[in-house]
Amino acid sequence: MRIALFSDIHANLPALNAFFTDIEKRNVDAMYCLGDLVGYNTWPNEIIEEIRKRNISTIAGNHDEAIGNMVKTQKEIDVTILNNGAISKEFTNQLLTEDNRLFLQTLPAHIRLEFKFNNEKINVLLVHGSPNTINEYIFEERPKNEIIEMMNTSKADILCFGHTHKPFHKVLNVETNGVSSFKHAINIGSVGKPKDNNTKGCYVVLEFNKNASLLNDKGVNVEFIRFKYDIEAAATAVENSILPNVFAENLRNGN
Known part of the structure; x- marks a missing residue:
């Protein structure tokens, strides 16, 4: 499988199109989007x-939630008094069709997948920010015990999330009643607005090894894929x- x-496309259509072209080569069985479809660009x-x-199963990101719940107006956007984030929201709000x-x-807050392999039941939880809130950041330096x-x-045995736009995979050794097992925390990066000083878009392919326990460090293969x-x-x-030019520079610099 x-x-x-x-995740985190952020209205970047050239990046999304390149992602779809790349994914066609990967022989995947299923596809999920972890939110933030909108904000920061023009599409x-x-x-x-x-x-x-x-028909891609998708959860809400914090930008999707915030902009989706705005009331559409056609008032002039005053870029002299609004901060960059507010300009992005107002701009997107005016572009968005009511159907979209x-x-x-109506996007869900999370998606839970349950797998049964080798008499094991494995829960994979897909969230945008964290299981706690849609806009909580989980960075790689987050203490192991907190995660x-x-x-x-x-x-969750495997937790997958976005929001920070900085990909990483942490294999967490857990001791329970003297028995060692592993959990996986995976930030899948960003398709349309990478922030890890790499200008290429990023996504993840998870592959489950049917011949190994999913609760050990060999049971799940996590492949980070970068694409131009x-x-x-x-x-x-x-x-x-009217979007701030700094958004363009961030794309060129990967931050």
């Missing part, structure tokens, strides 16, 4: 429509809009 996970409707057309707004409003506690509370896309097309679209 091979599962593709991607929110096109992104949503591609996700819907392909309803789609964002394990979070996963125990949410009954037309950064200049995405950056120029920002510069030709």
Whole structure:
């Protein structure tokens, strides 16, 4: 079983199109999107429509939730008094069709997958920020005990998330009544707005090893895949809009 996970597209259509081209080579069995379809670029409707057309199971990101719940207006956006985040939200709010707004409003908060291999029941939890809240950041330097506690509370053996745009995989050794097992915490990175000083988009393919316990460090293979896309097309679209030019520079610099 091979599962593709991607997140944080942020209205970057050139990046999403390049992702779809790349994923066709990967022979995956299922695909899930962990949210933040919109914000920071000029193609929110096109992104949503591609996700819907392909029937990709998707959860809400914090930008999806915030913008989806805004009331549409056509008032002039005063870039002199709003911060960059507010400009992005107002700009996206004005572009968004009502049908696509309803789609964002009705996205689930998380997706739980349950697998049974070799007499083991494995819970995979897909969230945007964390199991606690949609906008909580889980960085790689987060203490191990905090992540394990979070996963125990949410009954997750494998926790997959985005939001920080910085990919990593932590294999967490857990001792229970003298028995050692492993949990996996996986930040899947960002398709359309990477922030790890790498300008390439990022996503993850999970592959389960049917011949090994999923609760040991050999049972799950986590492959981080980086792909090129037309950064200049995405950056120029920002510069030709009222969005702050710093969004374009961030794409060019990977931050």
